Amino acid sequence: MLMLVLSWCVMTCTHELGHIVAGWSSGGTLRNADLRPWHLPYSIFDPDPHPLVTRWGGPVCGAILPLGIALAVRRQWLFFIAYFCVLANGTYLATSWLAGGNKEFLDTPQLLAHGAHPATVAVYCVVTIGVGYVGFRRQCVRMLRPPASDTALSAQRSARRTPVK
Numbered sequence: 001m002l003m004l005v006l007s008w009c010v011m012t013c014t015h016e017l018g019h020i021v022a023g024w025s026s027g028g029t030l031r032n033a034d035l036r037p038w039h040l041p042y043s044i045f046d047p048d049p050h051p052l053v054t055r056w057g058g059p060v061c062g063a064i065l066p067l068g069i070a071l072a073v074r075r076q077w078l079f080f081i082a083y084f085c086v087l088a089n090g091t092y093l094a095t096s097w098l099a100g101g102n103k104e105f106l107d108t109p110q111l112l113a114h115g116a117h118p119a120t121v122a123v124y125c126v127v128t129i130g131v132g133y134v135g136f137r138r139q140c141v142r143m144l145r146p147p148a149s150d151t152a153l154s155a156q157r158s159a160r161r162t163p164v165k
Helices: 002-025 051-073 076-099 107-113 118-144 150-161
Strands: 030-034 042-045
Touching: 002 030, 002 042, 002 051, 002 076, 051 076, 051 107, 051 118, 076 107, 076 118, 107 118
Parallel strands: none
Antiparallel strands: 030 042
């Protein structure tokens, strides 16, 4: 349960920080932001000269940053968090698109309102949900598997090192 809570916090923070960094780097002025993960985090830019850059920054950073850190550090628990983030970002865009939702605050209605092509959003959703699901499921299986005994682990390692003739 702790890993899921940690994953949620990482996902919401990296996603919203992606909006903030993208908004600032594209010339926007941050007027208000809230990064607390126990409710819907948000950032409001006014003016926001490039709203598509600001809006895409969240889901792109929210998926790529945790995965990049996991690939660099190579720890299983980081891959659990990273694949959760990839899956959650894709699922968030897909569900906010299908549900319609609050057009003022949710990313997908804002992306579409500012000119993002629906096919681009769909491709992002399909890729992140597909990759995220497979990776997150794999990490869940690894974390929930009972630890192998030392004898069985040693036998597995020996079997891998023995050349096949």
